[in-house]
Amino acid sequence: MKPTFLAKALNNPFEDPCLYVRLLREKRAILFDMGKLDHIAASEANKVTEAFVTHTHIDHFIGFDHLLRNILGRREPLRIFGPDEIIGCIQGKLSGYVWNLIGQYPLRIEAYGVSQAGMRHVSFHAKRRFEPSEAEILPVAGGVVFSDGHITVKAALLEHDITCLGFSMEEDYxxxxxxxxxxxxxxxxxxxxxxxxxxxxxxxxxxxxxxxxxxxxxxxxxxxxxRGQKIAYIMDSSPTEKNIEKISELANGAGSMYCEAYFLNREAGRASERSHLTARIIGTIAKDAGVGELVIMHCSPRYSENVREVYDEAAQYFGGRVSLARG
Ligand SMILES: [Zn+2]
Ligand SMILES: [Zn+2]
Incomplete structure (x- = not known):
């Protein structure tokens, strides 16, 4: 089967996470999270039409400026999806610069903030110096936040002290x-x-x-x-039953699950305190959800010398193929 999309983690598990998904037959790409992006080539950045951001803690959103810098002159809009507060965060980032020279630029940033109430949509046009438009509220059915008739992205609202979105991306067939x-x-x-x-x-x-x-x-x-390709993207989430249930649903039958394994099970108490998942939990979810392979993208820096242990624990509970993002 010729793949429709190819996903690649841009960074290693100790750098800020970012997954680049190239749609092979189209000249475009989709991002999950905007972590470290300073090394992305302009030609790669220019292909990004949608970005799905789990939450706006700095390690997942710091790359926004680099992406924007690369696409400023572009005609194609950039759609960014995230938890509701992402709209304020985008506005805050945009108001950190002076925009008197871009009145002729066609770029539009379409921001979508997901909450229990639906999806709040606000536009930022370069020609209006990125002043925000009036907000409109769009309904969200069955967790679907984006669909182009070919690719569907679903989001689940996960608990990470704040709201963190988990995503699945699926080719319809x-x-x-x-x-x-x-x-x-x-x-x-x-x-x-x-x-x-x-x-x-x-x-x-x-x-x-x-x-x-x-x-x-x-x-x-x-x-x-x-059946089409499917991936799941799961970052910072508290190890609660409710989260595990929602993540399992997103991951169900995914060919690949890209995820955090922030702590080892021996630090389960700390994982709860810091609202993160352990390698054991993520391995167990992947096994129960029938995931094809697990790619670990986000680990606590405390394991930088013994990341093998994180890998081993995930592999032990998953029983399938596990890899560490190489970047
Ligand atoms: Zn994080
Ligand atoms: Zn976080």
């Missing part, structure tokens, strides 16, 4: 092309397949023609629909 069947029909692989898949997803008429064949016929002969 995956269209596989049966290459031997393609050859049998005398057809060749080419850009038309992308257009064909797009038409299938859009529910185009069965009579739409591709390479001299009807879409209806091609659908039956060369395409197979399978």
């Amino acid at each position: 995956h269209i596989n092309i049966d290459k031997p069947a393609l050859e049998k029909m005398g057809l060749e692989v080419g850009p038309w397949l992308g257009e064909f898949k797009k038409a299938l997803r859009a529910g185009a008429s069965e009579d739409t023609m591709f390479e001299g064949f009807r879409l209806g016929e091609l659908k039956d002969k060369i395409s197979m629909i399978t």
Whole structure:
């Protein structure tokens, strides 16, 4: 199966977390958290169209300025999703600079603050020197905060003393092309397949023609629909039953879970006090949720010399493939 997206942690578990998800057939990318981003290439930054921020503690949001610096001249808006207070945090960051020279710039930052009440949306336009627009409240059904008809991102409100969002990102379904069947029909692989898949997803008429064949016929002969890719992204969360239940739901069936394992189980008391998960808890959740692989992205600096122990504990309770983000 050709993947639809490829996720890569930009930093190691002792640096500020950030996950870069490249959508392979589109010229765009999605970020989870905006930790350390000073090393991102301008071309990579420019592909980012959506950013999902778990919470605005400095280690998860410090990269905002670097991203903004790279995309200032861009036409495509940047959508940022986070807990409700993210709107005030974005406004605060934007008002930390003087914007008299950007009146001609087309950039818009669309900010979405998620709470129990729904999603508050505020726009910041460069041409208005990033003054905030009036807020509108959007409904949130089934935890879905973003969907482009292909990729769906769900958020759960987790407890981390403050609200911290946990995310899942899922491809609605995956269209596989049966290459031997393609050859049998005398057809060749080419850009038309992308257009064909797009038409299938859009529910185009069965009579739409591709390479001299009807879409209806091609659908039956060369395409197979399978379950789409799914990842979960879980950062700072208290080790409470309610959180564990919500995280398990987000992680259910995910191919990869990118997460914190901030403390070892022997420091479970400290984990509760500091509102973080342990390697044991995250390993257990991943196992119960049928996750494919676990990628540890965020650990307490106290383990910088013995991170292997964090890895081992997660692996012991998960029983599947575990890796440490390499950055
Ligand atoms: Zn953190
Ligand atoms: Zn935090």
